[in-house]
Amino acid sequence: MMKLFWGDLHNHCGITYGFGALTNALEAAKGQLDFCAIIGHAMWPDMPERTEDTAFLVDFHNEGFAKLQADWEAIRSKVQEANIPHEFVTFQGYEIHSSEFGDHHVVSPSDELPLVYAASPQQLAEELAPYQVIAVPHHIGYTPGYRGTNWGAFRSDISPIVEVFSKHGCGMSDGSAYPYYHTMGPRDSRNTVFEGLNQGKKFSFAGSTDHHAGYPGSYGDGRVAVWAEEKTRESIWEAIKAGRTYAVTGDKIECQFTLNGACMGSEVEAASDRHLVLDAICADYIDKITVYKNTKPWKVVTGDSIMMETIPSKGSMSRYKIRVEMGWGESKHGYSWEAKASVENGKLLAADSCFRGQSVLAPEPGMSENLDINKLDNRLVEQTGQSLRWTCTTFQNPSTLHPATAAVILEVEGDEASRVVVEANGIKMEFSLAELLTGSRSMHVQPYSSEAILIHRAVPEAAYQVHLEWNDTEKDKDTDVYHAEIRQANHQFAWISPIFVKS
Known part of the structure; x- marks a missing residue:
């Protein structure tokens, strides 16, 4: 039976140009999460040339990269020691910046993961293939060529999940809540999740904080949920690779989403008679639930229609x-x-x-x-x-x-x-x-x-817990894509990963 586990696969501390001790970061993660990967900044192959205007940018990156390189063995060892099966799970990883391809962080269950340099995230993942690595695109919505993602180079085999929310904002669409306001720039529709799905890319959703001061899982900055059999590296890694993940802003909104019994992240065949089920246990009043079909709203349910009775009858528990x-x-x-x-x-x-x-x-x-x-x-x-x-x-x-x-x-x-x-x-x-x-x-x-x-x-309970079912008999594309969004009244969200339906 699958269980729900919570993590942060992308956060930083003082191991590079972030702040805070690695040991403190691991302790903070244990307090609120089931698993985490603490990421060091490692390289930027196409970094801008050093000029008077870019000197600070170039120098602090290079200093951070050198720091990670010098301490890599000790960092890897501490992360390994923190991994305790069934109690708290850690993964190894580090980050590659890329103007052309967008920033990615590589994540691995191997404690032998070496720190190597490559010209692109794709090349890095290929070189690290013996160590079971995935490359996760993050803050994907920035301008193409300006560290936004590159859907033309995207590969599902090395990127089964995409980080759709972090402190940078939400990359689902250019109309989603939480726009980008970092100095790196605005959100561009060409690099959003909706654009990737419309181009036929297959991936599941993740949230993570991108926190730079040693506090994985910091509330409101992004978390990833995983449906796995047990709290071990092997089980959680299998779930990530299978795409049984979804993203939340902060509140641990429990979600299950199936189509003909197949769970989120699945690829199924069904020409018609598609039965969809969504179960959710939220942490606040449900405001709105939207099921998308091919990135267009297909079913919309409001909180008022969900909550049939606000206050139970007098005297009842x-x-x-x-x-x-x-x-x-x-x-x-x-x-x-x-x-x-x-x-x-x-x-x-x-x-x-x-x-x-x-x-x-x-x-x-x-x-x-x-x-x-x-x-x-x-x-x-x-x-x-x-x-x-x-x-x-x-x-x-x-x-x-x-x-x-x-x-x-x-x-x-x-x-x-x-x-x-x-x-x-x-x-x-x-x-x-x-x-x-x-x-x-x-x-x-x-x-x-x-x-x-x-x-x-x-x-x-009637306002925070829901069970919904729908039937769909219409084929719109050769591969129809269904995903869901839950919005609470306190503006906390869950973005539930797609199910891909081939006719």
Whole structure:
């Protein structure tokens, strides 16, 4: 039976020109993920010539590449040591930049992976073939020739998955949420996922953070979900190669998507009588579900039509999800929290963390190495059937539109009289489920410009869990492609990998 595992296959730290110690990055990953690959920047074969204007760009890249080369054996050894089957899985890997072909990171289950140089991502993957390597295109949507992907050179045999979301933004289409605003430039429709699928390319979706400060899985920056038999390198690697993956922004939205019983990433034959099934367990109110056929919306389901009954009948037991978020304030150097949430006259069924590292995407002139930049003690400390204890560190939000908060998501069972109690840093908040179904509640630590806690509106099970079925009898192309998108009310997304149907 397949199980769902969560990972980050593309993130950086101080092993090249990122920040933070490798050991800290691995510890952060273990706190929220099942697997990860920590990537070093290794080469840029067609890097711009060094001029007065490009000196900083060229120099910091070359310094980072040299650092990885010098330390490669030690880095590879630490990644190998962190791999513990059935507990936490690591993969080896590094990155090749390319103006012509777009940036790729190579990922491998082999601890013997050598650091070699090549003229292109495709050549690199071929040279590393004995080590079971894949080359994953990332931030694909940039301008062609300007480090956007090159669909003309794309090969499914070496790139079974494509990174469709990261801190750079979303590369699904030029109309998708999360446009590109990095200094590397805007998003170009010619290099989006939709364009690749329209050209007949076959691949599955992945999300990863591209975080540059040693915090794999940093909430909201991208994660990859994998359906595999067990939490081992061999099993997760087989699932990645088979394309049983999908991308999320941050919330661990559980998705299953099948066509005539074949799962995401599959290639099947079906001229007609195509039965599609989508199951999802979300972390917030479902806002919209779209099933695409050949990159065009085919079925659209809104949250209002899914949620037949918002509040269960009085006195009945039901399930709810409640997000407890903390942060705000003016602390630029970190504010530490010790927190506990309890459920009275009910049960705590499950809990998940939404922890962030300090946000860094690329180096800037004057930045110095900081090995402990994201050594934050973000962790779930203890969980019982009634309560959860956790610690975390939050920072001043970078802007009014960019959060640096932390949160946990509680799944509770109770009725309208059940109560949720949150205690943290001298604050105590207590509300019934009936109250939280009407709206959120907040409280501040200090009277003015201080850190705060927000208990979000309770989400009833009917609003976050769904089972949908459709039938399609129409052949539109020789190979029809079905994929899906889930959007939550809090603007967290899941992009579910395609199923390719040959007539």
